Amino acid sequence: MLENDPKTAPVISEDQRFRLLIDAVVDYAIYMTDPSGIITSWNSGARRFKGYEESEILGEHFSRFYTDQDRAAGLPQRALDTAVSEGRFEGEGWRVRKDGTLFWSHVVIDPIIDSQSAELLGFAKITRDLTDRKMAEETLKQSEQQFRLLVQSVTDYAIYMLDPDGQVTNWNQGAQRIKGYLPAQAIGQHFSMFYTPEDREAGEPQRALSIAASEGRFEKKGWRVRMDGTRFMAHVVIDAIRSDTGTLLGFAKITRDITDATQAQQALEQAREALFQSQKLQAIGQLTGGIAHDFNNLLTVILGNLEIVRKRMPSEPKLSQLLDNATQGALRGVSLTQRMLAFARRQKLTSESVELSALVQGISGLLQSSMGPSIHIQTQFAEALAPVLADVNQLELAILNLATNARDAMPHGGRILIQAQERLATEVTGLDKPLAPGRYICLAITDEGEGMDELTLASAVDPFFTTKGVGKGTGLGLSMVHGLAEQLGGRLILRSEKSVGTTAELWLPVADDSVAQTPPATPAQAPPVEELRVLVVDDDSLVLTSTRLMIEDLGHRVLCAPSGAQALELYERNQDIDLVITDMAMPQMDGAQLAKLLRMRQPNLPIILATGYAERLEGFATELPRLTKPFKQIDLVQIIGQTMK
Template sequence: MHIVGGLIDLTARKRAEEALVQAQKMEAIGQLTGGVAHDFNNLLAVILGNLELLQKRLPSDPRAERLVSNALEGARRGASLTQRMLAFARKQDLHVEAVDMGSLIRGMEGLLKGSIGAETPIHTEVEDGLPRALVDAHQLELALLNLAVNARDAMPDGGTISIVVGTRVHNADTDDLARGHYISVSVSDTGTGMDPEILARAREPFFTTKGIGKGTGLGLSMVYGFAAQSGGAFVLNSQLGQGTTAEILLPIAPALEIPSTEQENRQPANVRPLRILAVDDDALVLMNTVDILAELGHEVVSAPSGSKALEALQTQGPFELVITDQAMPGMVGIELCRRVRKIDPSMSIIIATGYGELSDAPDNVVVVSKPFSEVTLIDAIGRTQAARSETVL
């Protein structure tokens, strides 16, 4: 009697199944995180707006001024936290440009040393003749700072941080990255490293091995979301007792791409009083927006939905500007914009979004992220009026 047997290696299949489950898990967490960040941004918009208005009306009382200033700082930290959550959920607004990585790394040396501490040496190496990366420079700086701080914290007994920038060829199409040439930015430490179980969870938001009060657990998740949204990838390699290397892969900018020269710190434009229609389904947010606009001298009519806004346009117009929320039931801000433009093609429009990302907004629409300050709103209104003037000319 003969028995014919065979062996099948299921290792590759098992790894693929585990990778799929992990990807689905991260996607679900990302959707939840983005939703929480959106709702939190609405709350912060109310808090920040009212505190700024209150600050203007305070009597000459140093203690009261200090209390309001502390509350404002806490709210701004909350806004920073939601930006990290949106980064993980891949819903932040990115301003990509062709970035000289050598200049960016050299420009960060002072910031890195000040944040990490002089006792931790940082070694940097940038490949000669490196092409520019297509990336949001500010968000990349935040990502690198997060990775450097994590690297320092992973070396309680001291060690060296290495930042290496070069090109890398990705030879195979994968679920998270197409084959091709990329800019590689890696941050390595000589610290404690991670075991496989911790490494598998390291990119999850709010997961941290640091003590209470020493970390939010959003640093690596922010980098992961930022890299993916930038058209690249985030790769973690670590072995227990041998340190960790965190690598960001970024797209290479087209050869003719030039760096953006627009300055984000431009002075807000002076705008004459306007007749404005403000639209938001959240009553507190709507009231806050109306109060800020009225404080600036504008005449404001409010509407709690897209359909009510269209009614107001017909019955309470004319208006010179519409400011609308994006995420509203029944009719989102973008759809309202399209319908408003059918009524008045020259109408100036601002869309406020708690998600931060709005890639399909109609032309000549200004997008602001919640929570926005009074200065941000002044600047946005100024840009709509400048665009309107150019259109008229």
């Protein structure tokens, strides 16, 4: 406990206490103007901030501190008008010192009203230099009554004094507004009543006074408690008040409610974190898409050569089994690249109107057989459910992935509940990127499994993240579903609680009435094609050779070019080319650019674009037939027949 001998402590009046209070405030420039804005008082803090002596500035208009642009825009008078009409003006902006330099200031202007006549006496103005947080001492050069009016008129800051023991000795309107106590309720009480119970238990109030007494000043941010029990984030400054002889007279305390500013800063930090995560996923998506593209080239070579070998080798069961195993391994690679492209949102989607209840019913047998006998699947679909806009094959794969994850979370069996109902985008909150306005169908798959903690849930959709152990999962299942939902204009939302279970919500946009329901397509029979002269273009030599062998095996003649420029040269020397099959992603000149130049030479030349993922095409290139890698010989037969018919 800080002690002061009452026999030696000087007796000071209430007005002197107010003067000492203002004299002790070293972090704010506080001065007054008359109703027209003419400066009537000037303190040392203002002199330090702005560079003017009292004799230079008294009688001058306060607008001289504003920049030329602000004066031209009428900002000084608007500030006074706002203070009168709204009871207070607060703002930040550039101000000008005497030497012409600029400083960024936080300004509060309060009108001073005579309580009896309601006459406007002038304005109390508080300025804080935010350019340099180390403020000099502020000495107010006003009459005792002016100091009282000034302090009592400030409502944005709680300004009050404490005796050496921490008892409140006066109370301004700002303190009443921020903390909720009337002067009679606060004066005489110990200031620790404003602290939280945990801070009082930790000795924070006494520590603050000890630091202020020993170092002259204490500053900190922390939670404080209002009279109604609610908490607010406060910025607190406590300055020690000493007499000329160094005797501790008490403390000047300024508190500001910074709850809104703190919440805004937290929101900004969350937005930055969300942006970082988005940029991270975008970079990983680009990398994943590029890897998948290269894998598709390799798989095209492998599958193509396996097909040719199978056709030409003798019929031996052991060799056939080896080829079957190799083909199955390559097809598993195709499935992996599809998941990678789904995460990167680069797979080619065929959007159509899909009835979710019919789709789930159609794959119910596959789902149940995949889940095993210990898993019970239950469905609940709202009546007259609107169709969604989706790719049927990719959506089936997504549902299977989510159901498989649910099964793996219940190693001892359990129930998987599949539900669907119509929802609005406004019903989803807390997303880093909000859903586009409109109607959605929420397809929810819920399990009764182990659930996920917050750390696991935060990483669940990251590519290659898995909790299934080495060799038991690629870590791309949820990434694929996430990428598919985003590409369709929807969202994958995971909700989970440890030891309770997980719900995966797949939000898909409702299909417009203009989108017709598309029945399952059956592959069209390729018409027979006579011998063609085909120009094949690909910058990957392995793909180029494999494609040539497969086309030659179909009875066609083939010319090969490893680049767009060489393809143009070959075409100039061979005007009898019937068909061009070109890779889309090539350096210097891509497939679309090559197709445009070839069409300028021969407008009706059949051209097929081969692609490892769904690149964005423009102009006439969007109408060209596309051959998706990895492709097999039957795919070549099909697309050549359709293109040449």
